[in-house]
Amino acid sequence: xxxxxxxxxxxxxxxxxxxxxxxxxxxxxxxxxxxxxxxxxxxxxxxxxxxxxxxxxxxxxxxxxxxxxxxxxxxxxxxxxxxxxxxxxxxxxxxxxxxxxxxxxxxxxxxxxxxxxxxxxxxxxxxxxxxxxxxxxxxxxxxxxxxxxxxxxxxxxxxxxxxxxxxxxxxxxxxxxxxxxxxxxxxxxxxxxxxxxxxxxxxxxxxxxxxxxxxxxxxxxxxxxxxxxxxxxxxxxxxxxxxxxxxxxxxxxxxxxxxxxxxxxxxxxxxxxxxxxxxxxxxxxxxxxxxxxxxxxxxxxxxxxxxxxxxxxxxxxxxxxxxxxxxxxxxxxxxxxxxxxxxxxxxxxxxxxxxxxxxxxxxxxxxxxxxxxxxxxxxxxxxxxxxxxxxxxxxxxxxxxxxxxxxxxxxxxxxxxxxxxxxxxxxxxxxxxxxxxxxxxxxxxxxxxxxxxxxxxxxxxxxxxxxxxxxxxxxxxxxxxxxxxxxxxxxxxxxxxxxxx
Amino acid sequence: xxxxxxxxxxxxxxxxxxxxxxxxxxxxxxxxxxxxxxxxxxxxxxxxxxxxxxxxxxxxxxxxxxxxxxxxxxxxxxxxxxxxxxxxxxxx
Ligand code: SF4
Ligand code: SF4
Numbered sequence: 001x002x003x004x005x006x007x008x009x010x011x012x013x014x015x016x017x018x019x020x021x022x023x024x025x026x027x028x029x030x031x032x033x034x035x036x037x038x039x040x041x042x043x044x045x046x047x048x049x050x051x052x053x054x055x056x057x058x059x060x061x062x063x064x065x066x067x068x069x070x071x072x073x074x075x076x077x078x079x080x081x082x083x084x085x086x087x088x089x090x091x092x093x094x095x096x097x098x099x100x101x102x103x104x105x106x107x108x109x110x111x112x113x114x115x116x117x118x119x120x121x122x123x124x125x126x127x128x129x130x131x132x133x134x135x136x137x138x139x140x141x142x143x144x145x146x147x148x149x150x151x152x153x154x155x156x157x158x159x160x161x162x163x164x165x166x167x168x169x170x171x172x173x174x175x176x177x178x179x180x181x182x183x184x185x186x187x188x189x190x191x192x193x194x195x196x197x198x199x200x201x202x203x204x205x206x207x208x209x210x211x212x213x214x215x216x217x218x219x220x221x222x223x224x225x226x227x228x229x230x231x232x233x234x235x236x237x238x239x240x241x242x243x244x245x246x247x248x249x250x251x252x253x254x255x256x257x258x259x260x261x262x263x264x265x266x267x268x269x270x271x272x273x274x275x276x277x278x279x280x281x282x283x284x285x286x287x288x289x290x291x292x293x294x295x296x297x298x299x300x301x302x303x304x305x306x307x308x309x310x311x312x313x314x315x316x317x318x319x320x321x322x323x324x325x326x327x328x329x330x331x332x333x334x335x336x337x338x339x340x341x342x343x344x345x346x347x348x349x350x351x352x353x354x355x356x357x358x359x360x361x362x363x364x365x366x367x368x369x370x371x372x373x374x375x376x377x378x379x380x381x382x383x384x385x386x387x388x389x390x391x392x393x394x395x396x397x398x399x400x401x402x403x404x405x406x407x408x409x410x411x412x413x414x415x416x417x418x419x420x421x422x423x424x425x426x427x428x429x430x431x432x433x434x435x436x437x438x439x440x441x442x443x444x445x446x447x448x449x450x451x452x453x454x455x456x457x458x459x460x461x462x463x464x465x466x467x468x469x470x471x472x473x474x475x476x477x478x479x480x481x482x483x484x485x486x487x488x489x490x491x492x493x494x495x496x497x498x499x500x501x
Numbered sequence: 502x503x504x505x506x507x508x509x510x511x512x513x514x515x516x517x518x519x520x521x522x523x524x525x526x527x528x529x530x531x532x533x534x535x536x537x538x539x540x541x542x543x544x545x546x547x548x549x550x551x552x553x554x555x556x557x558x559x560x561x562x563x564x565x566x567x568x569x570x571x572x573x574x575x576x577x578x579x580x581x582x583x584x585x586x587x588x589x590x591x592x593x
Contacts, residue, residue: 065515066556069575075556076511125518186577189515192546194553261586269578269586 037250040167040221044113044144054342054382057113057146058104060097061090062128066120067152068188068204070174071266072227072257075120091119094131096318101136103321105143106331109338113144113167123153130157133164142332146170148225152188152204154211161220168221171208171249175233176240178202183232186266209247216248223251228283229267230257230275241287252287256280277439281408370489372401373480374408376437376461377472378445385467385475389448395436396472400480405473411436434459441483444475502564503536504549509560516551516561525551 066075092100101114114136116122122129133145144167151171161169175181181201188200195203215222224244226237233240241252257274259267266272275283314320376395378387397408413429413436430452437443442462446469456463467475483489503524506516510531517525517532522545524538534551541564542549552561552569558576559568572580 064513065518065554066513067515067554069556071577074576075513120513120515125514186575189519189554192519192550192553193548262590264583266576266578269583 037221041250044168054110054346055112056108056110057115058101058111059115059117060092060100060132061116061119062092062094062097062132063116063118063122063125064091064120065124066118066150067124067190068121068150068200069186070150071184071186071272072229072259072268074264074268076264090318092318094128094135096321097132098135098139099324099326100316100318100321101143102140102326102328102331103324104316105140105335106326106328107315109331109335110342111143112339113146115146115148117148117170121150121153122147123149123157126153126157126160130160130164133161133166137164139328140332141165142335144168148172149211150204151208151211152190153207155207155214158211158214158218158220161215162218166220168223169211169215170223170225171212172225172227173205173208173212173240173244174226174229175201175236176205176209176243177236178205180233180236181205184229209243212244212247212249222249223253224249225253225255227257228254228275228280230273230279232272234275234279234283237283238287254280254284254287277411284409369491370402370484371491372399373442373483373489374399374440375476375479376411376440376443377476378443379472384469384471385444386446386469389433389443389445389452389463390430392433392445395440395443397440398472398476400476405476405480430455434461437461442479444472444479502541503534503539504541504551504564504569505534505536505562505566506532506551506560507562509557511557511560513556515554515556519550519554521545521550 069075104111116129116132129147133147136143136145145164146168147161147166148170149172151173154169154171174184178198178201181204182198185201185204187194187196188204189195190200190203212222212224222244224240226233226240228234228237237254241254244252257267257272259265259272259274261268261271374397376397377385378389378392378395379385380387392413394410394412396410399406399408413433433452434455437456437459440461442464443456444464444467446465448456448463448465453463464479467478480489506525508531512527512531514532517527520539521542522538522540524535524540525532526535527533549561549563549569552563555561555570556575558570558572558574561569563569572583
């Protein structure tokens with residue numbers, strides 16, 4: 001990593017991916033945190049949208065058992081809500097996991113973080129998780145370690161995690177009130193018994209809060225994830241946000257509940273609805289006033305496997321990994337070189353972004369009242385518009401206004417299908433794409449076919465391929481300026497239209 | 502007498518980790534209980550540990566051959582409701 005920019009400079013230059021106070025990694029939202037933590041977070045692939053484009057993380061599945069039940073999870077399948085790999089995922093022993101991590105790290109130098117998130121709770125039987133961390137820490141000290149947990153067993157292992165230099169811990173906290181908790185967690189396994197109802201929720205909540213406090217005391221970064229469940233904890237999460245911030249969590253990430261009957265979860269079967277995009281954004285906005293919200297989290301889009309793409313994932317199956325002879329000392333030098341050239345590239349892009357964002361500042365100075373506009377981007381990473389519209393499985397949504405360009409969040413194209421013939425139908429895929437873009441007024445991509453072009457225009461979304469391979473923020477700023485000049489962003493024109501996501 | 506595991510097991514290891522007698526082992530497609538080693542946890546714990554942590558309804562049977570965790574007891578989904586929803590999904 002190169003040196004951080006001096007503080008005054010960092011305040012002037014929008015940090016690439018985020019140019020407003022509401023993004024999880026911007027300086028404003030981090031203002032209440034000590035400098036040392038801010039520095040760690042700003043270059044963190046998991047927490048800085050901009051850094052996220054350049055680095056990747058990988059998960060290893062070593063922890064199958066769980067000690068609680070959540071109503072949004074079905075242990076028979078992958079968990080849609082916590083990006084938890086399911087019991088069907090390739091389960092590795094700690095030594096296999098370590099070998100795989102070293103192999104990927106040597107071959108994919110962008111991989112900078114290794115996480116253990118399941119398939120169960122990584123701390124329910126902590127030995128497998130700790131053994132894996134111990135081995136990676138010893139052999140590859142340049143890799144950051146992270147772990148996700150429901151928190152029940154957390155206080156027991158806080159000291160081990162701190163000792164192994166674990167970089168950050170994610171605790172899923174959906175409530176601080178046992179009455180709410182009883183509607184989310186049907187049971188926990190605690191002190192050799194299955195405990196149910198409010199009693200169970202109360203224990204879980206106490207352990208989560210204790211674990212959070214203990215980690216903060218020891219200087220381990222803590223992120224809190226919450227699943228937003230309308231009618232159950234949606235109102236309550238603002239309070240959760242306040243409490244976890246007060247205790248020193250550096251980031252709060254609210255994710256929408258994913259519940260479909262075919263998942264076989266309690267919420268899915270009982271018809272519990274998911275929040276819509278506007279509700280989610282409203283909650284994220286109301287929490288961001290007093291908490292760092294993370295909007296770019298797309299539940300590990302940048303998994304190393306994802307970064308590798310399907311074309312490279314097969315290079316790292318366990319039998320191939322076992323056959324590799326990795327000289328990690330040498331690999332570490334190579335990784336350091338790659339990381340420093342990434343840093344050069346990031347710095348160069350920040351400068352470019354500043355120029356066009358300055359132009360937006362000009363709009364403000366002209367005292368022309370313009371309304372904010374949502375735009376979507378198709379990208380494969382590196383912070384540029386480099387994806388074909390038809391290949392996008394998600395879009396990044398940005399809001400442009402006279403205040404600048406701010407990242408709102410990723411929107412996944414709904415890929416969920418239960419095998420009905422509709423799913424392979426090109427046309428319905430297109431309409432799904434268009435539905436995903438609801439509320440956006442333009443979509444920027446590297447290329448786009450004629451048919452989607454027409455349909456997008458019909459839906460009131462302007463397709464734009466003019467900024468292919470340009471940095472995202474600069475391109476959005478340019479499109480916004482065009483709209484402003486054409487009078488399309490005048491407040492008078494569409495006073496009733498309010499941007500929602 | 503002994504508890505036992507049927508093929509509903511999803512191989513989550515949870516019971517394996519908590520058995521005080523190492524009576525549980527990984528067989529080719531699922532976990533199994535060695536009936537010579539299982540003590541029903543008597544003397545160690547009030548409740549059978551495997552049956553107290555297993556997340557899958559019906560996967561573990563009591564010595565009497567009854568599901569230790571019958572349908573609906575862990576997920577809270579009424580069995581009738583589950584059947585209806587499954588039928589609906591299949592009819593799509
Ligand atoms: S009942 Fe107790 S002793 Fe028997 S298999 Fe289950 S956990 Fe082991
Ligand atoms: S806890 Fe249940 S599902 Fe998990 S391995 Fe044991 S029997 Fe199988």
